[in-house]
Amino acid sequence: MDETGSNPPEPLPPSDDFYVEDDLPTDDQPPPHRDDDLDAARIRQIAKLRRSAVRGRGYLLVGGIVCAVLGMQLIWNSISRFRMGNNSTASFFLLAAVVLFVLAVKAFLRAQQLRREAKASALSEPATPPDLSQLSDGSQTWENPKDIR
DSSP states (O other): OOTTSOOOOOOOOOOSOOOOOOOSOOTTSOOOOOOOTTOHHHHHHHHHHHHHHHHHHHHHHHHHHHHHHHHHHHHHHHHHHHHHTOHHHHHHHHHHHHHHHHHHHHHHHHHHHHHHHHHSOSSOOOSSOOOOTTOOOSGGGGTOGGGOO
8 A cells, every 4th residue: 555545556467578679780781870089069179178278278377477476576575675674574575485486386387287188189099000001102093094183
């Protein structure tokens, strides 16, 4: 019995029909169509990923240069503060400069990684090398000039 107090219907007995579904292609049928590696949606996706990698690399390079320049400016300011006698402020400027240089190095390293990502091929290497034995070198074309167009 279920919550409503009624009995559920009896399940149907299994049918006696036994069949095998063969999903292998026969010789007269073409093989099933595999997804093409170069369909339009995949090309758009690859192009979008590469554009975003290049854009991110540009932002990282600009940010790294800004951090390096600010670090150099803080070192220059800390030298003048040391001369004036403000040792605590100068020490703080030096510490901030070190942090900015570390950020600049991290930004440059990440930009290199994004460059390698953008340059990488989206297609994987084939499992077997291509069979070039059936190709000719073109030297037979002089024999039949009518076929050249």
